[in-house]
Amino acid sequence: MDGATQTHPELSEIFNKDEERVDWHDETLWWIRQKRDKSAHSIPEWEQLRETASQIKNNVLSDLSAYLVSFEEKALANGIIVHWAADAAEHNRIVHGILKENGIQQMVKSKSMLTEECHLNEYLEQQGLDVIDSDLGERIVQLAKEPPSHIVLPCIHKKKEEIGDLFHIHLGVPAGTSDPQILTETARQHLRETFLTRRAALTGVNFAIAETGEFVVCTNEGNADMGAHLADVHIASMGIEKIIPERRHLGVFLRLLTRSATGQPITTYSSHFKKPRPGQQMHIVIVDNGRTIQMGREDFRNSLKCIRCGACMNTCPVYRRSGGHSYHNAISGPIGAILAPNLDMKKYADLPFASTLCGSCSNVCPVKIDIHQQLYKWRQVIVKEGYADSTKKIGMQLMTFTLSSPAVYRTAGKAGRWFLKHVPFAVNNKFNPWYKQRDMPEAPAESFGEWYKKNVKKS
Amino acid sequence: MSRDKILAALRQNQPEKVALPTTLSFERDVNLNLAEKFKAMAEGIGSKVYMVAGFGEIGPVIGMDFPSEKRIVSTVPELVSAAIPAFVLDADPHTYEDVDVAIFKPRIAVAENSALWITEDRMGVRALPFITQHIVMLVDIALLVPDMHAAYEKIGSADYGFSTFIAGPSKTADIEQSLVLGAHGPRSMTIFMYS
Numbered sequence: 001m002d003g004a005t006q007t008h009p010e011l012s013e014i015f016n017k018d019e020e021r022v023d024w025h026d027e028t029l030w031w032i033r034q035k036r037d038k039s040a041h042s043i044p045e046w047e048q049l050r051e052t053a054s055q056i057k058n059n060v061l062s063d064l065s066a067y068l069v070s071f072e073e074k075a076l077a078n079g080i081i082v083h084w085a086a087d088a089a090e091h092n093r094i095v096h097g098i099l100k101e102n103g104i105q106q107m108v109k110s111k112s113m114l115t116e117e118c119h120l121n122e123y124l125e126q127q128g129l130d131v132i133d134s135d136l137g138e139r140i141v142q143l144a145k146e147p148p149s150h151i152v153l154p155c156i157h158k159k160k161e162e163i164g165d166l167f168h169i170h171l172g173v174p175a176g177t178s179d180p181q182i183l184t185e186t187a188r189q190h191l192r193e194t195f196l197t198r199r200a201a202l203t204g205v206n207f208a209i210a211e212t213g214e215f216v217v218c219t220n221e222g223n224a225d226m227g228a229h230l231a232d233v234h235i236a237s238m239g240i241e242k243i244i245p246e247r248r249h250l251g252v253f254l255r256l257l258t259r260s261a262t263g264q265p266i267t268t269y270s271s272h273f274k275k276p277r278p279g280q281q282m283h284i285v286i287v288d289n290g291r292t293i294q295m296g297r298e299d300f301r302n303s304l305k306c307i308r309c310g311a312c313m314n315t316c317p318v319y320r321r322s323g324g325h326s327y328h329n330a331i332s333g334p335i336g337a338i339l340a341p342n343l344d345m346k347k348y349a350d351l352p353f354a355s356t357l358c359g360s361c362s363n364v365c366p367v368k369i370d371i372h373q374q375l376y377k378w379r380q381v382i383v384k385e386g387y388a389d390s391t392k393k394i395g396m397q398l399m400t401f402t403l404s405s406p407a408v409y410r411t412a413g414k415a416g417r418w419f420l421k422h423v424p425f426a427v428n429n430k431f432n433p434w435y436k437q438r439d440m441p442e443a444p445a446e447s448f449g450e451w452y453k454k455n456v457k458k459s
Numbered sequence: 460m461s462r463d464k465i466l467a468a469l470r471q472n473q474p475e476k477v478a479l480p481t482t483l484s485f486e487r488d489v490n491l492n493l494a495e496k497f498k499a500m501a502e503g504i505g506s507k508v509y510m511v512a513g514f515g516e517i518g519p520v521i522g523m524d525f526p527s528e529k530r531i532v533s534t535v536p537e538l539v540s541a542a543i544p545a546f547v548l549d550a551d552p553h554t555y556e557d558v559d560v561a562i563f564k565p566r567i568a569v570a571e572n573s574a575l576w577i578t579e580d581r582m583g584v585r586a587l588p589f590i591t592q593h594i595v596m597l598v599d600i601a602l603l604v605p606d607m608h609a610a611y612e613k614i615g616s617a618d619y620g621f622s623t624f625i626a627g628p629s630k631t632a633d634i635e636q637s638l639v640l641g642a643h644g645p646r647s648m649t650i651f652m653y654s
Contacts, residue, residue, distance in 0.1 A: 028636055058477045084461040084465055160634050180639055184633075191643060195643070221629055221630070222589045222629040222642060251483065268629055269624070270623060
């Protein structure tokens, strides 16, 4: 699962081998994008909501240190234990420490992309602890020993027959079962047993309120609540950027989040955790892991406004046709491609290039992050720092040469058309990356420039 | 240690202070029929909605809708009978694992998305609205507000240990985007609206 040696183009090539599956993946995500549109357009004040959310998040970023101090103070007063982690390793050690202190060997976990980012499951397993993911999609990819391929829809890349096979092996359903109703019921029974027997539950955090010290967790399945309310120990992991200033600001964000994500008017559960229940321990782990560095990169800091709705993935023509795993990072898609280089510029140098820069991601972003502009800016940083791969560099230099001289441009165009027309095999071969999964177009008889010259002269 | 390092790094790296938006007022359709909108949204996400004239009508309908369910508990004192026993507190939430039907009275009903705001003091125990197989909500139409902004205005600075918005039965579409009701929480939600 560690994709250090394989890049986005290489991993996409694997995904693109099965054309039917690519079409299916593409259409499924586009359908979700359409649901988002329908839902957003049903609210006349949608654009005003996005603008307000963006302004609130801008304020949060500009005063985050003070908001975190306020959040901590209120949370402590509410009886919550607060931990701070500089990086993934410290986060994992803190969680392990809490479990060890309570003599707990098994934990149930609801969706938390932060723990994916920190590779918490692997770490705890190495310590001999057992973690079960309770979100259905996450449980499915866990059984398949894969990371999630989408932040909201973890197993969007899997067909129901494949899920049936996994459930046959691990949960004992009859071979060949593929009815989503039966598979979901099987997971419900299996995980209910888990919820009832685990003494510790870990959840993510969607929003943490500086004013009150409470945090909000949103799910459709009810798995975060089932875990947290039955466990003796509740651990909530949050990145520092999850803060919002006041409780009433939730009105803005809860209206935007699910409409942007799946087109639903709201998640089934928007749970506000303020104090532990009597006899329960409630812990919050506040994690940096590179976020303060991103804060210092002026061109990229507003990527920290992200509320993890996934709208940019659903709309992205590259994500839809290359699949989440091709991004070899916990967060995939356009937002992942601007967050990852901050963590490791060399390892993720390929990701900002996994985009057409069409701008669709920025158009749907509920907090107005300029995603496609940041992708473009990361490319420049990566080339300048010397992390771009060499074929890309040579290609870019050739492009610069061609595009900066009209005469060279005209000659190159003519030569290209001649080749396509007379010796198509010269370009329709595996040495041309544009030929992969595509046929080259038929060459037009003349360029637009030539046509224009002729027709303008005629009239 | 890490706390101070993180805060110091932020103080150094965060941009110049930008003000919060001063107002959170949005366009609103003043002619919207809140009860109708709420009902349409609730049914749209898989809830069953009954409009009843009075409290007395509710008990018999519950009896008819859940004829074979064994354990029914009501956290609403006005809706307790021989057939519908009152909630009895047990400190161990696991003891509610066999509850079939649980009845609650939320505090706010949001028309735009049919979300129901229920604070801990109306849950019996925190686990109950989630662990029950079926959930029943009694909604006084006087509790209706148009949207989430109005809901938070009403919530204000109320104190609670735990509170939640619940909209419909638990659900998932993780398997090929096929919607299935009854993920880990209730399999169904029944709402009685009364005035």
